[in-house]
Amino acid sequence: MVPLKDESPRSDVLFVFLDFLTTRDTKGSDLETLHVPNLVCLQQICTHCEMLTNIDEECQRCGKRNHSFWDDLVGDLSYLCETRPWVSNVMEARIDPQRV
Numbered sequence: 001m002v003p004l005k006d007e008s009p010r011s012d013v014l015f016v017f018l019d020f021l022t023t024r025d026t027k028g029s030d031l032e033t034l035h036v037p038n039l040v041c042l043q044q045i046c047t048h049c050e051m052l053t054n055i056d057e058e059c060q061r062c063g064k065r066n067h068s069f070w071d072d073l074v075g076d077l078s079y080l081c082e083t084r085p086w087v088s089n090v091m092e093a094r095i096d097p098q099r100v
Contacts (some may be wrong), residue, residue, distance in 0.1 A: 012046065013046065013087065014045075014046050016044045017044070018042050019041045020039075021037065022036055022038065023035075024036075041067070042069070042077070044067075045062070046061050049061065049065065
């Protein structure tokens with residue numbers, strides 16, 4: 001991941017980073033194996049807490065910043081759809097397990 005650049009002034013943005021950890025030992029056919037997710041990690045930061053080094057430290061603005069889903073791999077992500085008056089943009093990044 002590339003570090004955020006200081007591009008002041010910047011509007012208030014919520015960054016959401018997703019990572020799907022998978023195994024590839026399930027046979028899909030004779031020539032391929034399937035990516036089976038076994039852990040989904042989500043981290044979020046806002047322009048208020050982006051310089052905090054401890055991801056487990058909660059932000060006063062965006063709340064809990066580190067989430068892991070083991071059993072319910074999608075988890076309850078409905079909180080990402082909540083209205084946040086301070087957010088002018090939500091940016092999402094995902095690592096595609098098919099490309100790793």
